[in-house]
Each structure stands twice: as C-alpha cells, then as structure tokens.
Amino acid sequence: MNVWSRVGPKTPPVTGMWAILASAAIIIALCAIVLNIRLRNELLARLTMISLACAALFVILCLIYLNGKGAELKAMTGRTYDLGGQIGQILNWATGRGKLAIPGTSTASYTSASLTHWGFLAVVTSLGSTMAAIAQWLLLRRATDNPVRLSWRMPIVVSRAPSNPD
Numbered sequence: 308m309n310v311w312s313r314v315g316p317k318t319p320p321v322t323g324m325w326a327i328l329a330s331a332a333i334i335i336a337l338c339a340i341v342l343n344i345r346l347r348n349e350l351l352a353r354l355t356m357i358s359l360a361c362a363a364l365f366v367i368l369c370l371i372y373l374n375g376k377g378a379e380l381k382a383m384t385g386r387t388y389d390l391g392g393q394i395g396q397i398l399n400w401a402t403g404r405g406k407l408a409i410p411g412t413s414t415a416s417y418t419s420a421s422l423t424h425w426g427f428l429a430v431v432t433s434l435g436s437t438m439a440a441i442a443q444w445l446l447l448r449r450a451t452d453n454p455v456r457l458s459w460r461m462p463i464v465v466s467r468a469p470s471n472p473d
C-alpha cells in the first residue's frame with residue numbers, strides 16, 4: 308500500500324529468538340524420540356520430555372511476544388493518506404486484492420493485529436505433545452520403580468510327571 312509513499316513504512320524491531328528456540332527444542336525432541344525408539348534409554352526419555360516442555364514454553368512465549376508487538380506490526384501495514392497510499396489503494400482495488408474506500412460511502416479495514424486460530428492451534432498442539440510426553444515418562448518411570456508389578460499376562464505353568472528312572 309505504501310510503496311509509492313515518500314516515507315516508507317517503519318520496520319518494527321521484531322526478532323525471531325523465541326521461534327528459533329522453539330524450533331531447536333522441537334528438533335532436539337524429534338532426534339531424541341528417534342534415538343529412543345532404537346535404544347530405549349531413560350536419559351533419552353527424559354531429554355524428550357524436557358525438550359517438548361521447552362518447546363511448548365517457547366511457542367507460548369513466542370505468541371505472547373508477537374501479540375505484544377501487534378501495534379508495531381499493525382503500524383507497518385497501515386495506510387497513509389499521501390499520494391503513494393492512495394495509488395496503492397487504487398491498484399489493490401483494480402487488481403482485486405482490496406476494497407476501494409470512498410470517503411462517506413464505505414469503510415475498509417486494512418490492518419489487523421490479533422492472533423489467528425493457527426496461533427491457538429500451535430499452543431494446543433505443543434501443550435498436548437508435552438502432556439503426552441510427561442504422561443508417558445511418568446508411566447514408564449512408575450512401571451520401572453515399582454518392585455511389585457503385576458504382569459499383563461498370566462504365566463501358564465505346565466507340570467509334568469517326574470520321569471521314573473526305574
């Protein structure tokens with residue numbers, strides 16, 4: 308919208324630190340899961356649980372960070388009322404990518420700074436995977452720590468008559 312404006316849109320100071328940390332935690336979790344399938348190690352199970360918990364935390368912190376930067380991101384895509392902003396609006400309308408706002412007849416909203424359903428889906432997915440990893444770790448830990456365990460299968464004992472050496 309503001310390509311032809313005298314003053315271009317301000318680029319907000321948004322970093323991707325939380326997203327990079329979340330991606331690294333997810334990659335570590337995936338590697339630990341693959342290795343744990345093959346090796347069945349308690350250390351790898353703990354690494355999986357911790358990395359998934361960190362990934363969930365980092366995804367939530369990333370969304371909070373982006374939600375806090377919403378006003379600056381909205382200002383970046385806002386429309387200016389100089390000649391460049393007007394030309395951008397007409398070109399968007401002519402190419403079918405926008406609505407022509409004529410003063411007094413119609414209004415159009417060009418900016419939005421709210422979280423979408425994809426952001427909430429990311430939070431739910433990361434929290435769900437974290438809870439599944441913690442539950443699996445607790446179940447495995449409880450199964451190995453309990454000295455008196457009931458087995459799932461009943462052992463079948465077949466007794467034979469002692470062989471008579473006579």
